[in-house]
Amino acid sequence: MAKDSTTVTEPDSQAPSTETQSAANRARDLLTPEDHLEILRQLYLTRYFDVRLIKEKRRGRLRGTLYSSHNQEAILVGTIFGLRPTDWLSPIHRDMPAFFLKDLKSGWDDPNRMGMSIQEVCAQVWGKATAPGRARDNWSHIGDAEKGIICSTSMLAGTIPVAAGIAYDFKLRGFDGVVLTYNGEGATAQGIFHEAINFAAIHKLGVITIIENNQWAYGTPVELECPTKDVADRAKGYDIPGLIADGQDVLDVYDKTMWAVERARRGKGPSLIECKTFRAYGHGDHDDDRAAKYRNSDDVDKGRSRDPIAVYKAELVRLGILSQAEADAYKPEGKHAIETTDEDFPPAVVAALKEAVEFAVNSPMPEPDEAFRWVFAEDQP
Amino acid sequence: MAKDSTTVTEPDSQAPSTETQSAANRARDLLTPEDHLEILRQLYLTRYFDVRLIKEKRRGRLRGTLYSSHNQEAILVGTIFGLRPTDWLSPIHRDMPAFFLKDLKSGWDDPNRMGMSIQEVCAQVWGKATAPGRARDNWSHIGDAEKGIICSTSMLAGTIPVAAGIAYDFKLRGFDGVVLTYNGEGATAQGIFHEAINFAAIHKLGVITIIENNQWAYGTPVELECPTKDVADRAKGYDIPGLIADGQDVLDVYDKTMWAVERARRGKGPSLIECKTFRAYGHGDHDDDRAAKYRNSDDVDKGRSRDPIAVYKAELVRLGILSQAEADAYKPEGKHAIETTDEDFPPAVVAALKEAVEFAVNSPMPEPDEAFRWVFAEDQP
């Protein structure tokens, strides 16, 4: 997970690997100080969203399973920040914040933005009729074609072919959009992962596969899911770039993503980006206690030791964008979710969640009769 | 397809690639002159079997589709020749001769040998009760656990996980057997290909995946099935050796196979061997005419120009194992199947087939009532 693990596999002969390396490190140079502050704000928001849900869940206020994204925020923020509103996403169970992070730059409350609002996402978590899909499926299985988010099933890696279909449509239309799909390292063992990336590679589609390698797939370590040294090596089987990013470093994730995105926009096809990170808690909240059985606590401490918020703030101080005092104003980093308090987060972030949770709580449940609707579409006009 | 395309990818750090290269070229040195003559005999037999079936099929004497192995004989003979009788095979539609080639060295008629007899294979083709499986499924979908041959379904690549299961059993028993599975280059696009090789690689199982890259999957060229330069590159996604063999050169196929087999016997896990060849005719006999629509005849001529029998005989002359006159005694090479005559093959080969076909023709059909049997096994004692 150290910075020096950062490598780029670029089989495309037009782009020699040294050039590639530097290209992959240059995207961040275009970020303005405002961008940096927005990224930090998004990291806080992502963390706080998770923390809040963890607490709500513990208090028994939520149904379903919470797959915490704690410690993996840099992957979500770093991959999404540089996208265009018209690009597509397909998050998985551990990526709940991705739904609102998409196009968040357009403003948290812009109803026309190409991402979901935090309200909508909370409505989904609380299972309300105001959720996208009216809470007919749970947690992260939401999508919205108008917002450029694929609605996933539970079946891991199952949205990659859908992403390929959307990217194929882009190609037919001459549109240079990209589709990012998220997958755990465990999901790379699925057959559909192979079929879909194979198809995308053959047709040079703008599909970018983000692998959140948090070392564990539920109770199974990565070595039992993937035989290669790095999960990124899977890319070699398709002659596509397999990049490795430091998943704790939002700027490294951002660089690698932008490199792959720009390449895809130029019609050069898919990439795979392995973001190395570590799952902070149990697989889901139901697994928090059992996880201690299969994960050694030293490893867990080590895995959590590079908090992405801390890593980024240090960089911002180094860049002179934040003073040390500003960096220390809010300090959720390094704390267990339930040890954090609202004071650890910027008031605007706390307020945004408060409002969203209220919206969710006050939203109506779907009517039972809805259950029988929308099995089939009526004939279109 | 030239000899110089012969390369070995050996990610296993214990075996540096130069050593590997020579290892991969040394297996043939252990062959005796008798072995060489047996290999030649097997090439003739394999060709003659196919030729005979093509003719029978044209005369309307056979049901089902014939997927000719013409021009691909070196792959079958070269991969099977060095196996032990207790190793397993899983041939596909184009590998009909593989069933009798297995353990053929033990004698064509040895009832205890660990391969099927030519009689049995013909009985299958003719759909008779004397076929393994009593002709309940067609052509190549036969198997025999006692003979170490997996019974396949039609679903391409679907036997690789079964091979992995058998190899896992070997591992549990401390037995150093290997399992060879055959797949076209097209079949490498299937999800199960990925899942199974991934599993085999994780557990270092003795599964060797032979890819018969004959450039076409039915009417689809390899570029539309596989995005990598060589199909062997698929291996890189699993950190297993991906070897490339000249599929027209039985000794090169033999060398590469033996290298992978010996490696597997040492517990170092699976390999993939791409054998580059060219499909001589249509996908199946029903496609012979239509194939001209999608395959340019120059390419076809070029693809067929290095007949594996000719290539091998030239080598045997060079080695002094055959005189030129002996090499010229039988010359099926370079001829279209229906242009060959029985005089183009050694009399023993012709006689063996004659006897087998007679056996098949004279064998009884299964009784209709059998159709209702063997859906469920009775409780075992």
Next chain:
Amino acid sequence: MSVVAEQAAKKNYLAGLREALLEEMEARPDMVCIGEDIGLLGGAFGVTEGLMERYGPQRVIDAPISEAAIVGVAIGLAMQGRPVMAEMQFIDFISCGFDQIVNNAATMYYRTAGKVNLPIVIRGPSGGYGGGGPYHSQQNEAWFAHSPGLKVVCPSTPADAKGLLTASLRDPNPVIFYEVKELYRKRDIEEPIPDNHFVPLGSASIRRPGNDVTVVTYGNPAYLCLQASDELSSEGIDVEVIDLRTLVPMDDETVIQSIRKTNRVVVVNEASRTCGFAAEVIARINEMAFEYLDAPPLRVTRADTPVPWVKPLETAVLPSVESICDAIRRVARF
């Protein structure tokens, strides 16, 4: 029209399918076809012959041998509003794309509460009687009939082939379309196909009116049932043959009406028996017309076995004119 001209206008089942595809591809420039060997080759059976020449390799995709990806890609294209035809080279291979169909395509409209519908037709050659063995003879429609959100169609005449495929391609929902490959080029069922032929999904067709026994069927067995009816008419049993054509949604009305008249019914499907579609038809009849039944509704189906390859074995397990006659006689004489 002279007899000669009328003869010339007769078309086979496969031609009906091809016409539907060509016309829809022509009429809707956003439509895409995807499948194995459908382009350069024109399909294993030639159903897509000429499509790639006309509409190019971008709209007619020669897919890798990846049934699951074919369906998944079709979903993505359909989400973008494109009608998609996805071919399974044999419908037997649909099992390799099963998850994407039943869990992803079937439920998308439901999961998005009516926001995203998927105009996808997954079609392919199906059925036995041709000696194809276990993996080239399946009619596995019951799996999909049991998966809410999928329509399921199976035409048995050239005109229905065209009319139903057209309707399926225009339907906003995913449709699993079973083509009967033994009928593709069958000469004696050729018939003229009206221009712009469209057969709405969910309407059965009475292939033969009759008063004594209702036979409900679809696909290839429709012809066996017609033959059986002819034979039985000489025995004084007047059979009504209903070809369901669409299984989901099923035309309950036509079936129930018929039973109110005949009070006797036999249901024939060529798939294996347990949990086949015939069982569903019988359950519905019980629910909707129990009082009208004067005899037990019987099923004629394939035995609960795979379809064996060798001809006498295949014949033994599949419905036959004989087994259909037997069942009809039994209910007629009950």
Next chain:
Amino acid sequence: MSVVAEQAAKKNYLAGLREALLEEMEARPDMVCIGEDIGLLGGAFGVTEGLMERYGPQRVIDAPISEAAIVGVAIGLAMQGRPVMAEMQFIDFISCGFDQIVNNAATMYYRTAGKVNLPIVIRGPSGGYGGGGPYHSQQNEAWFAHSPGLKVVCPSTPADAKGLLTASLRDPNPVIFYEVKELYRKRDIEEPIPDNHFVPLGSASIRRPGNDVTVVTYGNPAYLCLQASDELSSEGIDVEVIDLRTLVPMDDETVIQSIRKTNRVVVVNEASRTCGFAAEVIARINEMAFEYLDAPPLRVTRADTPVPWVKPLETAVLPSVESICDAIRRVARF
């Protein structure tokens, strides 16, 4: 035995399953278990807890997330004579391994004409009522009941869970074993389980004898049916509840016997309606006991929808005590 000791001996459904696995693993050193997270973790629900500690990672394989490979590897192991337990983390994910099950495992014995049988149990948590949504609530047993060569089992009590899993693991055929996850730790169904408990496949159990209406069911709805029976007894309707326990092979005898007595039947399955197993039961009843029916056999099933996540919606589509009572009343008063 004192009350206390007897209390202590009561076991839950999950314990029954675990015992069966542990005992078979102990008794048969060649047996192998394979599945996602079954080893280090002990299974998502703990059914395999302790197995890896006892039998090591070679016999208890933590498989990659590859349902198709899990089944395929199980086939290879079983071909070598090993009994195999293959876990699907949720039975919903079985669709990802569908082809290997229906085309490979199910038909191997048939295709080899009785030479290769496959002692594989594919088991996993199934069923709704827990708010799992479309992908953690399925009971997709009808797909497999429709695939000849597979046995299909679904226990509803702790003792049956153990006895049937033991029988399944000893069966020489592939068995798809539906565990009802809502029953895993349900306190009020705990019961003592006899030592060496074995329940032969293919035998139904009469959970409540009665004279007026037969209710045929299995799985979680068995409890709804029992509750409904209690309610209806106060209305003077005496219900006999039959828990099929095994769907393939089905115990026709017990069902038919009961109907000969009651002349009325309701069939309940929690899967979606069309082509669900209830339809099969009704078709068989028609074939075997039509003359005994005094009322139409009715079905109570899930609506033809996915299982929605939010509780009121889930409740709306699944069978309930109320909907079961309604159906029973209808047939009782017919």
